[in-house]
Amino acid sequence: MKRRDFLTNSSTLLGVGLIAQALDSCSTTSVTPKPNANFTIDLTNSANGALNTVGGVLSTQGIYIVRTGQSTYIALAPYCTHEGCGVSYNSSVKQFICPCHNGKFDLNGNVVSGPPPSPLSQYKVTLSGTTLTVTG
Template sequence: MACGVVTGTVLVVESCKKSNSGTTPQGPTVNFTIDLSLPANASLNTTGGSGSSNGVVVVNMGSGSFIAVAQSCTHNGCSVSYSQGNNNFLCPCHGATFSTTGAVTNGPASVPLKKYTVTKNGNILTVTG
């Protein structure tokens, strides 16, 4: 009986170590749409424009192409925003930066942002991942 308890404790510790390994991108699981014809989403109609919904930042990359990454910085949860000049995502709290694929390009964050699939059909963007 006592051995079973000890083994359980060890498994919990191992589980915690695994979730903090820093290699798995972090972000919510989503499936939502954005209507580009709505005034509230007007910022997404210009190249470099961005908007956020459901914990995800969506960016118009031009030529009908859109990208999306998790909005919550993997360091301590502040909201990242897209910088068109640097073509990356910046966290205002401690200066972490992430590439357009969500990869960490500057600390203190070490875990990538989750990247989402964005498909465009007319004025409707569908964000999934």
């Protein structure tokens, strides 16, 4: 093998190795994308009726709001903590599901299954009368 051929082949192998390493590190990287939020929700407005019952989920302002109890609510970022894909709420199984690698989260945003390394990001939610304030 000539020196030039050796260097060319070595460079190719090094490049393949670096690409493989980059792809591998991508699959284990955790992300927690969380859009900024600062808005209120009028619970008497029929448009927000999904929150009239415990376990109800409302998608508004790009964020999921979940009624977790008689007077408790949480707000969840809609992005998977694995690689940042948008999650969708599936009401039949009451889970948030990531289409990218089938990560699943419960109504509290906790990981049920799949590769996500951490729960969905949460926002601060305060209830005053019939108004929810979501910030974070």
